[in-house]
Amino acid sequence: MKIKLYLALSAAVLLVPWAGNLLWGIPAAAALLYWKFSGAAFFPAVRRAAAALPFALLIFISNSLSGFSGAAPWGALLKSASVIFMTALLFCAVPFSEIVSFLKALRAPVVFISVFSFMYRYFFSLKDDISSKLKALKARSRRPPGRRELSSLASALLLRSFERADRVRAAMLARGWEA
Amino acid sequence: MHIPDGFLSGGVLGATALGGLAVFSVSSARLKNSPPERIPLLGAAAAWVFAVQLLAFPAPGGASVHLNGVLLCAALLGPWSAALVSFSALLLSALMFQHGGLFSLGANFINIGVIQAFLGFALWRLRPAASSALVIGPLLGFLSGLACAVELYLSGRLASGAGFLLLAGAQAAAGLAEGAVTASLLGALSRLKPGLLRLERV
Numbered sequence: 001m002k003i004k005l006y007l008a009l010s011a012a013v014l015l016v017p018w019a020g021n022l023l024w025g026i027p028a029a030a031a032l033l034y035w036k037f038s039g040a041a042f043f044p045a046v047r048r049a050a051a052a053l054p055f056a057l058l059i060f061i062s063n064s065l066s067g068f069s070g071a072a073p074w075g076a077l078l079k080s081a082s083v084i085f086m087t088a089l090l091f092c093a094v095p096f097s098e099i100v101s102f103l104k105a106l107r108a109p110v111v112f113i114s115v116f117s118f119m120y121r122y123f124f125s126l127k128d129d130i131s132s133k134l135k136a137l138k139a140r141s142r143r144p145p146g147r148r149e150l151s152s153l154a155s156a157l158l159l160r161s162f163e164r165a166d167r168v169r170a171a172m173l174a175r176g177w178e179a
Numbered sequence: 180m181h182i183p184d185g186f187l188s189g190g191v192l193g194a195t196a197l198g199g200l201a202v203f204s205v206s207s208a209r210l211k212n213s214p215p216e217r218i219p220l221l222g223a224a225a226a227w228v229f230a231v232q233l234l235a236f237p238a239p240g241g242a243s244v245h246l247n248g249v250l251l252c253a254a255l256l257g258p259w260s261a262a263l264v265s266f267s268a269l270l271l272s273a274l275m276f277q278h279g280g281l282f283s284l285g286a287n288f289i290n291i292g293v294i295q296a297f298l299g300f301a302l303w304r305l306r307p308a309a310s311s312a313l314v315i316g317p318l319l320g321f322l323s324g325l326a327c328a329v330e331l332y333l334s335g336r337l338a339s340g341a342g343f344l345l346l347a348g349a350q351a352a353a354g355l356a357e358g359a360v361t362a363s364l365l366g367a368l369s370r371l372k373p374g375l376l377r378l379e380r381v
Contacts, residue, residue, distance in 0.1 A: 014184060076186050079185035084280075112263060114218045115222050123229050130230060150234050154364060155368060155371070158227050159371060161223040161230075162223050162224075162375065169220075
């Protein structure tokens with residue numbers, strides 16, 4: 001239900017004309033309505049959304065440099081901020097397993113569902129690896145890690161990731177998995 | 180450049196969604212009968228593509244860029260696999276980090292996944308050496324930026340000129356860093372685990 005409402009409200013926000021000043025309340029109202037309905041905490045979602053806003057701002061700046069003026073660039077930025085905030089609420093409020101179930105209900109291909117689920121599962125262990133390795137790199141040097149250090153970190157992560165895939169596959173085959 | 184929701188017009192969203200869906204469907208169909216060991220491998224590659232976005236690589240001009248890893252995946256796993264991996268990573272990125280919109284997923288998939296996987300693989304096959312990535316990276320970055328600029332232009336969000344240059348130029352600079360890192364990763368893999376460079380490319 002939360003996913004369907006997210007899709008409906010986001011689609012409604014995206015349909016609002018860019019230049020209509022009077023319609024600017026719709027994106028804000030949709031975001032607030034979804035916040036109330038989702039039951040997710042407000043500030044963590046704001047923090048998540050704020051991290052994504054620079055990308056919207058870059059396009060907003062390109063818009064402005066391109067000679068657009070008046071309400072249109074601001075309208076687009078407001079719509080974007082509203083949908084970004086609702087997406088942050090969606091991810092805070094809906095467990096990953098429900099998102100996968102929704103994709104299954106949409107009849108997404110099995111191979112994609114498998115890859116998507118594996119990716120989510122592996123991501124957190126890789127994220128921990130990245131954090132600990134970055135901490136170690138910073139502890140050993142006064143300057144921030146450069147391209148060379150980061151490249152070797154990325155290749156170590158890739159190798160570790162593929163080795164983990166081998167181990168997981170062996171464990172799954174041992175438990176009778178057939179894909 | 181991941182386009183957030185709110186910047187593309189309905190027509191562009193619809194056209195890119197259809198185009199992206201077509202490539203996604205064919206990719207899934209091509210990989211449907213893959214051997215069982217390939218699925219965890221693709222999952223691991225997708226997790227790596229997603230996780231490596233947390234690393235900010237220094238780029239020309241003092242900026243920092245995030246790898247998208249599609250060129251590397253195309254070189255290791257093949258274009259259809261790289262496209263599926265890229266789609267999965269873009270979807271999770273839109274959900275988890277709100278990096279690119281869910282409604283503009285089709286456009287982002289075409290700009291990043293399709294262009295970089297297929298064109299990257301085609302160019303890579305011409306000269307499959309680590310150093311090729313140094314040339315392919317910026318070219319793919321430029322084309323991705325250009326595709327993004329065209330979509331925004333068709334949506335009435337960008338006039339030609341400064342906006343085009345800003346987007347395509349910024350992406351080419353990011354592609355320069357991506358190409359350099361991909362070249363060093365491929366070099367490292369050929370030394371440490373050459374078997375990975377001999378995987379079946381689908």
